[in-house]
Amino acid sequence: MDDFEQELREATLRLPAPPSLKRKILARRKQQNTQRVHALLSFWQPWPAERICGTTLKSAARAKKPGSRY
Amino acid sequence: MARDWQPDFEQLVDEHQSMVFSLALRMTGDRGLAEEIAQDTFLALDQSLHKIESPLHALAWLRRVTMSRAADALRRRKVRAMDLWVEIDENHGALAEEHSSPLATRLEQLLATLPESQRAALVLRYQEDLSPEEIADTLEAPLATVKSHLQRGLKLLRAKATCQLREYIRGV
Numbered sequence: 207m208d209d210f211e212q213e214l215r216e217a218t219l220r221l222p223a224p225p226s227l228k229r230k231i232l233a234r235r236k237q238q239n240t241q242r243v244h245a246l247l248s249f250w251q252p253w254p255a256e257r258i259c260g261t262t263l264k265s266a267a268r269a270k271k272p273g274s275r276y
Numbered sequence: 277m278a279r280d281w282q283p284d285f286e287q288l289v290d291e292h293q294s295m296v297f298s299l300a301l302r303m304t305g306d307r308g309l310a311e312e313i314a315q316d317t318f319l320a321l322d323q324s325l326h327k328i329e330s331p332l333h334a335l336a337w338l339r340r341v342t343m344s345r346a347a348d349a350l351r352r353r354k355v356r357a358m359d360l361w362v363e364i365d366e367n368h369g370a371l372a373e374e375h376s377s378p379l380a381t382r383l384e385q386l387l388a389t390l391p392e393s394q395r396a397a398l399v400l401r402y403q404e405d406l407s408p409e410e411i412a413d414t415l416e417a418p419l420a421t422v423k424s425h426l427q428r429g430l431k432l433l434r435a436k437a438t439c440q441l442r443e444y445i446r447g448v
Contacts, residue, residue, distance in 0.1 A: 210434060210437070211402070211430075213377065213379050213380055213383055214383055214387075214398070214402045214430075214433070215402045215405075216377060216380045217379075217380035217381070217383035217384040217387065217402075218302065218384065218387070218398075218399060218402040218403040219403070220294045220295055220298045220403060221294065221297065221298045221301065222294055223293040223294045223296075223297040223298075223314065224297070224307075224311055227293050227297060227311060227314055227315070228286075228289050228290065228293060230311075230315055231289055231293075231314075231315050231318045231319065232286070232289075234315060234319055235285070235318075235319060235322055238319065238322075
């Protein structure tokens with residue numbers, strides 16, 4: 207490595223990251239995790255309600271049928 | 277097979293934020309964009325943490341993803357080498373002040389004027405001290421291409437530095 211390359215090495219030393227970088231990364235990570243949990247909950251939440259409604263309607267329909275035990 | 281190493285995300289950020297930010301800044305010449313790239317890169321790492329097998333793997337992964345995201349950002353912005361130099365000159369005076377030697381300051385500015393592929397190879401070679409083989413892995417490019425970029429980039433940089441130095445002496 208000659209003098210020029212040594213200068214180039216000095217010119218390209220790693221620079222310090224902005225002091226706020228880590229805080230911003232951790233904040234966005236937390237936000238993403240929260241969003242992921244919400245998305246997961248909103249996917250699963252309608253299921254029990256739909257099942258309850260479905261079961262109720264099915265029971266009601268069966269009850270109206272002539273000859274039904276209900 | 278059980279993995280011995282358990283990655284700690286915050287520790288990885290502490291250890292590598294300077295490397296990721298410096299690569300992104302030297303490739304884009306834009307401090308804001310570099311910070312954005314660094315954030316996105318670490319968030320992507322968080323998503324892929326289960327695939328990372330060792331500290332060295334994390335380091336190589338971060339280098340590869342940072343370079344790839346910086347290249348994507350440059351393509352999106354269509355920043356040409358000269359524009360980049362002007363941007364660095366205008367916006368990043370603080371960057372230049374961090375060097376002890378005026379030649380190093382000038383070299384960093386000249387580095388920004390090189391074509392993107394040559395700049396990428398030289399930044400990885402001199403900032404990260406990577407071998408041509410490691411650079412080829414990082415950039416997912418053929419070894420011969422990387423060697424050629426290193427050679428041409430260095431030659432062009434020397435020529436530009438010589439020319440600048442002559443102009444500087446003439447001006448003094």
